[in-house]
Amino acid sequence: MVSDKGMKGLNLGAVARRVGLVPSALYRHFQNKDGMIDALLELIESRLVANVVAVRQETDDPLLALELLLRRHVRLIRENAGIPRIVFSEEVYGAKSQRKYRVHDLLRRYLGRVAEFFRESQQAGTVRTDLSPDELSVMFLGLVQPAAILWHVSDGGFDVTRQAEKAWGVFSEAIKNGEDKGPEAGRASPATREN
Amino acid sequence: MVSDKGMKGLNLGAVARRVGLVPSALYRHFQNKDGMIDALLELIESRLVANVVAVRQETDDPLLALELLLRRHVRLIRENAGIPRIVFSEEVYGAKSQRKYRVHDLLRRYLGRVAEFFRESQQAGTVRTDLSPDELSVMFLGLVQPAAILWHVSDGGFDVTRQAEKAWGVFSEAIKNGEDKGPEAGRASPATREN
Amino acid sequence: MVSDKGMKGLNLGAVARRVGLVPSALYRHFQNKDGMIDALLELIESRLVANVVAVRQETDDPLLALELLLRRHVRLIRENAGIPRIVFSEEVYGAKSQRKYRVHDLLRRYLGRVAEFFRESQQAGTVRTDLSPDELSVMFLGLVQPAAILWHVSDGGFDVTRQAEKAWGVFSEAIKNGEDKGPEAGRASPATREN
Amino acid sequence: MVSDKGMKGLNLGAVARRVGLVPSALYRHFQNKDGMIDALLELIESRLVANVVAVRQETDDPLLALELLLRRHVRLIRENAGIPRIVFSEEVYGAKSQRKYRVHDLLRRYLGRVAEFFRESQQAGTVRTDLSPDELSVMFLGLVQPAAILWHVSDGGFDVTRQAEKAWGVFSEAIKNGEDKGPEAGRASPATREN
DNA sequence: CATGAATGAGCGTTCATTCAT
DNA sequence: TATGAATGAACGCTCATTCAT
Numbered sequence: 001m002v003s004d005k006g007m008k009g010l011n012l013g014a015v016a017r018r019v020g021l022v023p024s025a026l027y028r029h030f031q032n033k034d035g036m037i038d039a040l041l042e043l044i045e046s047r048l049v050a051n052v053v054a055v056r057q058e059t060d061d062p063l064l065a066l067e068l069l070l071r072r073h074v075r076l077i078r079e080n081a082g083i084p085r086i087v088f089s090e091e092v093y094g095a096k097s098q099r100k101y102r103v104h105d106l107l108r109r110y111l112g113r114v115a116e117f118f119r120e121s122q123q124a125g126t127v128r129t130d131l132s133p134d135e136l137s138v139m140f141l142g143l144v145q146p147a148a149i150l151w152h153v154s155d156g157g158f159d160v161t162r163q164a165e166k167a168w169g170v171f172s173e174a175i176k177n178g179e180d181k182g183p184e185a186g187r188a189s190p191a192t193r194e195n
Numbered sequence: 196m197v198s199d200k201g202m203k204g205l206n207l208g209a210v211a212r213r214v215g216l217v218p219s220a221l222y223r224h225f226q227n228k229d230g231m232i233d234a235l236l237e238l239i240e241s242r243l244v245a246n247v248v249a250v251r252q253e254t255d256d257p258l259l260a261l262e263l264l265l266r267r268h269v270r271l272i273r274e275n276a277g278i279p280r281i282v283f284s285e286e287v288y289g290a291k292s293q294r295k296y297r298v299h300d301l302l303r304r305y306l307g308r309v310a311e312f313f314r315e316s317q318q319a320g321t322v323r324t325d326l327s328p329d330e331l332s333v334m335f336l337g338l339v340q341p342a343a344i345l346w347h348v349s350d351g352g353f354d355v356t357r358q359a360e361k362a363w364g365v366f367s368e369a370i371k372n373g374e375d376k377g378p379e380a381g382r383a384s385p386a387t388r389e390n
Numbered sequence: 391m392v393s394d395k396g397m398k399g400l401n402l403g404a405v406a407r408r409v410g411l412v413p414s415a416l417y418r419h420f421q422n423k424d425g426m427i428d429a430l431l432e433l434i435e436s437r438l439v440a441n442v443v444a445v446r447q448e449t450d451d452p453l454l455a456l457e458l459l460l461r462r463h464v465r466l467i468r469e470n471a472g473i474p475r476i477v478f479s480e481e482v483y484g485a486k487s488q489r490k491y492r493v494h495d496l497l498r499r500y501l502g503r504v505a506e507f508f509r510e511s512q513q514a515g516t517v518r519t520d521l522s523p524d525e526l527s528v529m530f531l532g533l534v535q536p537a538a539i540l541w542h543v544s545d546g547g548f549d550v551t552r553q554a555e556k557a558w559g560v561f562s563e564a565i566k567n568g569e570d571k572g573p574e575a576g577r578a579s580p581a582t583r584e585n
Numbered sequence: 586m587v588s589d590k591g592m593k594g595l596n597l598g599a600v601a602r603r604v605g606l607v608p609s610a611l612y613r614h615f616q617n618k619d620g621m622i623d624a625l626l627e628l629i630e631s632r633l634v635a636n637v638v639a640v641r642q643e644t645d646d647p648l649l650a651l652e653l654l655l656r657r658h659v660r661l662i663r664e665n666a667g668i669p670r671i672v673f674s675e676e677v678y679g680a681k682s683q684r685k686y687r688v689h690d691l692l693r694r695y696l697g698r699v700a701e702f703f704r705e706s707q708q709a710g711t712v713r714t715d716l717s718p719d720e721l722s723v724m725f726l727g728l729v730q731p732a733a734i735l736w737h738v739s740d741g742g743f744d745v746t747r748q749a750e751k752a753w754g755v756f757s758e759a760i761k762n763g764e765d766k767g768p769e770a771g772r773a774s775p776a777t778r779e780n
Numbered sequence: 781c782a783t784g785a786a787t788g789a790g791c792g793t794t795c796a797t798t799c800a801t
Numbered sequence: 802t803a804t805g806a807a808t809g810a811a812c813g814c815t816c817a818t819t820c821a822t
Contacts, residue, residue: 012792024793025807033792088283088344104348131361138345139362142337145344149283150333153299166326167334174369207817219819220782228817402796414798415803423796478673478734494738521751528735529752532727539673539730540723543689556716557724564759596812609814610786618813787819798808 010037010086037086038102044083045106047076052113062120063127063176067168069114070143074164077148084148111137118175128177136175143167205232205281232281233297239278240301242271247308257315258322258371262363264309265338269359272343279343306332313370323372331370338362400427400476427476428492434473435496437466442503452510453517453566457558459504460533464554467538474538501527508565518567526565533557595622595671622671623687629668630691632661637698647705648712648761652753654699655728659749662733669733696722703760713762721760728752 012023030036051072055065115133144164151160207218225231246267250260310328339359346355402413420426445458505523541550597608615621636657640650700718736745
């Protein structure tokens with residue numbers, strides 16, 4: 001529903017119709033629309049967490065886990081096209097700061113779990129240590145996000161899976177520990193700290 | 196306006212008030228709200244294009260140009276926090292397919308210009324050629340996008356500038372042509388089965 | 391409940407919560423909301439009648455009984471601030487004529503009992519007879535009613551007790567039988583044309 | 586409208602229909618429903634004040650002015666049966682304290698003007714001075730208020746005009762300055778200050 | 781060109797009421 | 802008898818849009 005019509009399709013009437021109810025009946029299950037969206041965010045977070053848990057069980061190699069996670073992430077988005085539309089929608093990403101912080105927390109938590117894999121990899125010596133796990137986790141998210149957007153606006157025409165894997169190839173190569181790139185890798189950019 | 200209140204703040208009343216008019220008067224300038232948003236998208240595209248043009252004038256080195264472009268992109272978003280909220284809002288990214296394709300075109304055009312730099316770099320031999328310019332351009336967008344989201348949901352607390360530069364550091368290193376990593380870099384991922 | 395939130399607080403949900411039930415369970419005890427309000431009105435009437443009965447037992451002097459009744463009336467309102475809000479609420483005083491007549495009857499009955507005291511006083515010769523007991527009973531009600539309203543809108547700041555006693559002082563003096571004011575007292579107003 | 590259906594009839598739909606508009610069109614003229622009621626209260630206050638001003642012009646005798654005012658008050662209520670239903674409705678008299686204070690002020694202002702007549706009469710020596718003008722003004726209101734309620738619940742069957750004039754007869758006699766009732770008149774009631 | 785008035789569709793929400801269990 | 806789920810009507814309100822002036 002959200003994947004079709006966007007968050008504007010997430011009105012009580014549409015939701016109710018979808019679940020075979022009448023709008024007012026939704027108030028049996030949620031306090032109000034905000035409650036509905038909160039529940040939705042929780043569901044989404046649980047899906048993300050489930051992916052992390054799953055890949056943990058699939059392998060002990062944290063770098064491989066990340067690759068598997070990326071693939072699962074892509075699949076999650078492909079199969080639930082509504083997810084990014086919810087997370088980045090006005091309703092949640094938008095004005096009301098309380099909800100914005102809710103999304104902030106969700107992202108931080110997910111990224112925290114992703115960062116954990118990087119940390120483990122660094123401790124195992126397979127990933128360079130001049131980048132913090134947090135920074136790496138944000139980059140990880142960047143491997144798929146623009147691709148997901150393109151996939152959406154192209155009505156599925158863009159090959160998000162392939163793009164994500166290409167990006168992972170570049171990224172994983174780049175962060176792998178190697179004796180030759182250690183020294184100058186930290187030179188992220190010609191300075192200009194401005195924030 | 197959009198940066199404060201989200202796209203819901205982009206109602207004709209608010210816009211009209213902003214420009215010292217009355218809502219109905221806007222219909223002298225735009226056919227309807229869709230027309231307004233189209234104009235907005237055009238404005239945004241012009242800003243993006245302006246950045247491309249600017250960095251073209253600032254340097255002849257396409258890789259350096261990309262770095263400068265990234266920095267400009269970050270600045271553009273930081274100074275016009277409303278831009279991502281418009282581009283990825285429901286109103287444009289959302290339901291009406293016509294508008295979605297409009298955004299698709301905008302992104303493709305921008306990415307096309309970005310890809311141009313990569314193509315030039317590849318022709319100049321400074322960037323590996325096992326990745327297509329198009330793929331590279333999408334990755335390029337991924338260097339900043341998740342950071343921008345975090346910056347927004349953290350109310351400016353996240354250091355998007357620093358993150359983007361770090362990401363560029365990793366990325367630019369990874370794509371630079373080097374004799375040792377050329378051959379196997381194309382090995383994007385250990386498995387390529389679509390899931 | 392009603393005293394806090396007004397008749398809008400008198401919704402089935404609130405009532406049910408108050409008595410530890412669920413809204414639908416109330417339908418085991420009342421046919422519908424109207425039935426509830428009817429029961430409420432009956433309860434209120436019983437309170438009013440109880441006051442009349444009580445003062446009857448407290449004294450044989452009908453004029454003193456009225457003074458005591460007035461004091462009880464004030465106390466009843468002060469301790470059950472919801473009563474006037476129910477009696478004069480829209481739900482009962484309002485639209486549905488059936489309910490309006492129900493309130494009409496309640497008031498007539500109460501005023502009838504008040505009038506009885508006046509009739510007895512007149513028969514005992516202590517109250518002038520140029521005013522009918524019915525008229526006197528309505529005046530009696532007027533001794534407290536505006537004060538009660540002021541008490542409510544001033545959040546208890548207005549001294550309804552004192553005002554009622556002052557008014558009773560004036561009123562009781564005025565209606566007491568005296569040789570000098572008997573004859574011309576009936577001259578209600580200098581002109582009787584209806585406007 | 587309010588006189589027919591009570592404050593529940595004062596919904597935007599009904600009001601709009603009454604003035605030949607559509608509900609949303611009312612928002613051109615009032616900020617919201619609260620604004621509507623505020624405007625209504627102002628209108629009512631202006632009517633009450635107009636009565637005061639009118640009787641001031643009709644006579645210089647403050648006691649006669651009060652009698653005329655009472656008659657005008659009755660007429661106002663008879664011709665605008667909705668007035669008491671608005672002033673004493675839940676919507677205004679009810680929960681929201683801000684509005685309650687608004688009504689409080691309205692009543693205080695009106696009663697203040699009424700008290701002025703009593704004060705003048707006392708200064709002219711025609712009204713006993715052991716009762717404060719404020720107290721007298723509240724009693725004055727009591728001359729008509731219960732009658733008005735009976736008139737309403739009896740669907741106009743009760744003769745509010747006659748009752749008010751009778752009550753005025755009793756009241757005006759009682760408060761007039763006389764040498765015989767001066768001393769004991771202050772004995773409002775056998776004590777019991779309790780508030 | 782700009783305005784004020786008005787419109788109609790839609791939305792979130794409340795609430796009395798019904799009904800199967 | 803009591804409950805939870807559901808309903809339908811109504812309400813206050815917002816907003817894009819139209820139109821006469």
